Amino acid sequence: MSHRQFDPTHVLVITTSGDASAEARATAAAVRAVFDHTDTVVLRLDVDGLASDHPEIANGVRAATEAEGGVLRAAVDQIRDPLTALLDLTDVHRFVTLERLDAFRDGRQVLHYVPDHTTVELDDAASDGVADAVSRAVTDEPVGLLPAGRLADWYEDGTHYELAPPSLCVDDSACFDLAALERVEVDREHHVVRLSWARGDGVLAAASELLGPNRPEQFAFDSPNRYADVAEAFETVADALDVETTRKRS
Known part of the structure; x- marks a missing residue:
């Protein structure tokens, strides 16, 4: 077959x-x-x-x-x-x-x-x-x-980010498991998305934090439309994973 x-x-x-x-x-x-x-x-x-x-x-x-x-x-x-x-x-x-x-x-x-x-x-x-x-x-x-697949992708300060479940990827250097996402804050007034992550335990987790790129914690957007697309994508992830979400309105 x-x-x-x-x-x-x-x-x-x-x-x-x-x-x-x-x-x-x-x-x-x-x-x-x-x-x-x-x-x-x-x-x-x-x-x-x-x-x-x-x-x-x-x-x-x-x-x-x-x-x-x-x-x-x-x-x-x-x-x-x-x-x-x-x-x-x-x-x-x-x-x-x-x-x-x-x-x-x-x-x-x-x-x-x-x-x-x-x-x-x-x-x-x-x-x-x-x-x-x-x-x-x-x-x-x-x-x-x-x-599955890409929910959003964008550039900030020359770095490419891609939100593609099950990961958030930074350039070609690292992908972070969305399972560790703890909180999402979307700030409509300032066009900012903020993330909080659970920190792993043990030696391997500590080494990863020291040697690899940091988990992204904030994205600021000049374009309201790009902000809206990325914020909506993170809200989709947060809703599916029962992650705490804070929404700040103008």
Whole structure:
């Protein structure tokens, strides 16, 4: 079976950090919702590694799948139960032995999921209604479903910024995860957008803060129209991620 190029319309941003149970619960809820809108799944999975700790789940996967070109393929209805059990795991197998999960409907890719990178991308055009289904499924989870691709881009003092979920990117030097966004302030009178970010814990986080570019915290615009476009884009992100938003009016 050949598949068309994947062009996601939505991306899931997971706002919890370091909470394996919350992350597993949120992503499992999202992927389960996708199953109702797809007919085939393709896995990159170390079944033998999974069997070392979870033999029942591994046996269920083996029984439901066929090996094809280095991947495992199965009808959704056949693999739904063992795959749901795998997605509910909070140990290493969920993001190490399961390398990648893709789901399709009528040969068109609907889902791309990479657990180790917490990447969850959807193509609502390939299965109408799947984005709404996922959004409903994760209503009570620490995640937000956002449009994929560029929401806004602009220059300030020669630096290029691009707001493209799941990241805010600065030139080609760094991208900052929107999951760490804590507060957005939009100041209409002065055409300013201000951001507050959660700071990571631990040595790696501290090193990143010291060695890499600083997280952007304020953008000032000469153009009211450009300000309005960027402010609206950040408000879209904040609303989806349940981020505190302050709106100052003139």
